Amino acid sequence: MTDQNKRLSTADASYVAFVEEAWQRHIRLAMLLAGDRWRAEELLQDSLVRMYERWRRLSRSDDLHAYLRRALVNNQTSFWRRRRRENLVAEVPDRAAPDTAPDHDAVALRRALRALPPKQRAVVVLRHYEDLPEREVARMLGCSVGTVKSQHSRALEKLRHLLHEPSYTGSR
Amino acid sequence: MTNIDERLASQLHALVDGEPDSAAPTGMLLERGRQARRRRTGSLVSGSLAVLALGAVGAATLVHGPASDRPAVVAEASSPAVASPQMELAAAVAASENTSYRVTVRRTARVDPKWSETTLGAFDPATASGYLRTPFPDGLSFQEDRLVDGVYYLGGADGGRKMPWKRYPGKRNFLPFDAAMGGALGASSDQEGLFQVLKKTGATVTKTGERAYHFSVEPTGKATGFDAGAPLASEKVVGDVTLDADNRVAKLDYEVTYVWKKDGKVGPPTTVQVTMAFSDYGLPVKVEPPAPAEVVR
Structure with a gap:
């Protein structure tokens, strides 16, 4: 101490x-x-x-x-x-390490995340970064599992559009 | 887990896992926590930024006596040979605040991503009643503030979802015009007023036309509307006030610029442009308390 x-x-x-x-x-x-x-x-x-x-x-x-x-x-x-x-x-x-080129993918992802409404951003981060199940995310956000599913789907749709990622189809 | 999930998960981890650790600001957190606990046991404090007080509330503090004093203040303002620009402006603001009015507040941020929003409202200082309504760009979200006989309510909608109304404890005589200003409407001796801010911060007010003034002020401490723990390096407000033919405030235009600090270093400035237009002085303002409303403790 x-x-x-x-x-x-x-x-x-x-x-x-x-x-x-x-x-x-x-x-x-x-x-x-x-x-x-x-x-x-x-x-x-x-x-x-x-x-x-x-x-x-x-x-x-x-x-x-x-x-x-x-x-x-x-x-x-x-x-x-x-x-x-x-x-x-x-x-x-966005900070780049000295003597290295900026990571464009990281910059793009960061901007795309920020373009999501906060609730959609929270759903994406909790599901994909914290790896929480839908039930737990719903409990944290104070909404139904159905709402989590729809927010998740919309978020992935938007990320797909912003990042030109054809494979974010929200099928999780 | 599907490939999609793995890719997004891996990208999110790649985004942040390489970020360096930083020392937890335990000292500051303890201090802020103790202050927050003390505030919770006290009465609700406006926390308004002096700038809004500059525009709408402030000059009310010039009027320390009963209503009969107000005509004297206004009369002083009509004698340009005697009154300084500060006093004239303060008197005009006081005249604006003595009666009800409508207000439109437009805020525009000059940072990326740029945004702007417009609030419509009305206020009657005599009854401490009024409202502010701010729709947001998605067309579904909005925020609504109501003040009904001094009792403050906050409600709105986030996306298509209605937010429950919240009722805040205590009584107040202001509405928060704008987050950047921590703002307050109405006459209250509890507010940091225009005149006090001008005196304390050494602000300058210059007359730029028959009914126009320019001001510049750099509030500090509580006058900024932020608590002591906030990482605010500086705040500056520069603006113009235009009066109507009745010497009431017709328009208030200003830019507020914040500079934030962290670990001894200052960051890039943030500037918000705010324009307030006042009108319909003297018209009644009717506001009903929303029901139901959950009480905030």
Whole structure:
């Protein structure tokens, strides 16, 4: 335990420990949901701050990471939050490693994801990056499995169009 | 899993798995969390950006006394030999705020992907009632704010799906015009007002025509509408106010530019162009509370 943690309450110390693990574990999910690293860090910070507000109750819960994942998805797809945040943050240019050409496919995919409405983007990321079943995605988004299926289908249709990928036919 | 799934999964992983790790900002998160907890136990604070207060609420704070003081403020504004441009502008804003009005707010972002949206609304400061409605480009989504005798409701639709109305605790006397401004309408002594912002931030107001003013301000701290934990390096608002023949605000045009910071480095600026047009002063504003509405705690 660091000297800083020694001065924290037990609850705060447990929160710090969770944050240090959760940050690395969920920042990439946040990037896919939010569209770029800046927004991802903001989304993850906001979600973790909300967890702090409820920490005393939450810290007795079984799966904090599942809770955080739901919070990331809900905060990103939150209608109200999105209207504020996406209006304000400039798009951070895609970074290329020095001495290497930009990965055009990655740039195209990143832009295509951002062109999806947040709920469709969440469905694609949860199904294909987190590999969650439709039932779990539906639970996280607070909708029916049927809605997840239709959002998924529309999202793949749009990605196919944006990426000129004839094979995204949404048959999953 | 089909080949399609594997390809998309592999592409998504390739997109982000190579991103470097970063240190969790635990100190900042603790601070923000503690502030958030303190706020939850306090009354609802406007969090409005001073710029909207500049446009619509602000000058109300010049009117600290009862209504009978207001004519004096307006009279002062009609004596150009005595009043500074700031006072004239503030008086005009106060005159605009003393009565109901309709408002159209158009916002345009100058970042990629560019977007713009228009909000239609109305407000009556006497009854703390009004509404704002913002349709979104997909033609199906919209956001609606309602204020009914000071009680604030938020509703709308996301895609074709209606969102449940939310009712917020406490009472307020403003509507959030625009996210960038954290905005507030109406007269309230709780708002950061135009005059206070001009004084505190050293803003400049110059008269550019018979009924036209130019202003420039760089709010800081709470006046930005963001909390202390937000990674905001700077905010600047530059704009113009045009009055109508009754010396009420007819139009407010400004650009707000944010510069964000991270790990000691500043990012590219974000600029939003906002135009507010005010009209129909004095006409009644009727707003009904939506039902049902879930209470936000």
